[in-house]
Amino acid sequence: MGDSLRYIASNQVRFHQELHLRPRRINHYRFLFVESGCGEFQISGEEFAVQSSWLGLLSPGLRENRYSKRKPVSYLFVEFQSSERLTDQRAVEFREQEPQRSALIGLLKTIHVQRGDPDGCLLAAAVRLMFPEAEITDSPPLDERLQIIKRLIEAAPDQNYRISELAEAAGLSEPHLRRLFRTQLGMSPKQFLRRARMEFAQRLMQHEGLRVGEAAHLLGFASVFQFSAQYRQVMGHPPSDDRGTG
Known part of the structure; x- marks a missing residue:
C-alpha cells in the first residue's frame, strides 16, 4: 500500500x-x-x-x-x-x-x-x-516499524486493533506513529486499519461466499448497518455489490 x-x-x-x-x-x-x-x-x-x-x-x-x-x-x-x-x-x-x-x-x-x-x-x-510527462516514481522503502504493523494487521485482519496497541507493537508513541503513517502512506493509522479490514471482508464475500451479515459479525461490528456504512465509506460502494445481503 x-x-x-x-x-x-x-x-x-x-x-x-x-x-x-x-x-x-x-x-x-x-x-x-x-x-x-x-x-x-x-x-x-x-x-x-x-x-x-x-x-x-x-x-x-x-x-x-x-x-x-x-x-x-x-x-x-x-x-x-x-x-x-x-x-x-x-x-x-x-x-x-x-x-x-x-x-x-x-x-x-x-x-x-x-x-x-x-x-x-x-x-x-x-x-x-x-502521460509521457508524468513522473511515476517508486515510494521509498517502508519503514521497518510500519512493516511490523502491516504484518500484524495482515496476520489477523478480523481484529480491530486500538491505535495504542499498534503504537506499542512498533515501539512508538501514538503521535509519532501518526506522523510516520502520514509521511509514508499518506493516511492515518485508523484509515489504514479500516481499509485492511474492509478489503479482508471483500475477499471473504467474493471468494469465500460469506454474506454481508456474516462478514459484519466476523469483524466484530455491532450491526450490519454499522458495517455497511464503514464499508461504503472505505470501498466506495455498499457491501451488497460484492455479495448478496445476509
Whole structure:
C-alpha cells in the first residue's frame, strides 16, 4: 500500500443486453478498452460516449454507465489507485493514431491475464504511455516499524486493533506513529486499519461466499448497518455489490 500505484481489479466483460449502472462513487482510476459495442458514461456530471475501439482512462468520481442493446458490448478494464492526481479530465482518450496504442492494450491484457500487478510496474508503464510527462516514481522503502504493523494487521485482519496497541507493537508513541503513517502512506493509522479490514471482508464475500451479515459479525461490528456504512465509506460502494445481503 506504500506504492504510488496500486492494482484494484481487472476483467473482461461481455453482454448482449441493455445495461444501466446507477450512479455510484468510484475512488479509483479505470483503464478501459472497448473491443466492440457502444455506451455512454457520466462522471461527476460530465457526459461522454464510448464505442468500439475506444481506449482511455476514466478518473475517480460519481460514475454512471449506460450500454445500448443495439450492439453487443465487449470491453476490458483495469482499475487502480494512484497516490498522485493523474489528470484533471474526467476521461482521457488514447486515440487510434497514437503510436503507443497497441503497447498500452498489450499491457492491459497482460495485467488482466496475470490477475494483478502487485509491484505496480506494469501500471506505471501504462500510465507513462498515456502521460509521457508524468513522473511515476517508486515510494521509498517502508519503514521497518510500519512493516511490523502491516504484518500484524495482515496476520489477523478480523481484529480491530486500538491505535495504542499498534503504537506499542512498533515501539512508538501514538503521535509519532501518526506522523510516520502520514509521511509514508499518506493516511492515518485508523484509515489504514479500516481499509485492511474492509478489503479482508471483500475477499471473504467474493471468494469465500460469506454474506454481508456474516462478514459484519466476523469483524466484530455491532450491526450490519454499522458495517455497511464503514464499508461504503472505505470501498466506495455498499457491501451488497460484492455479495448478496445476509
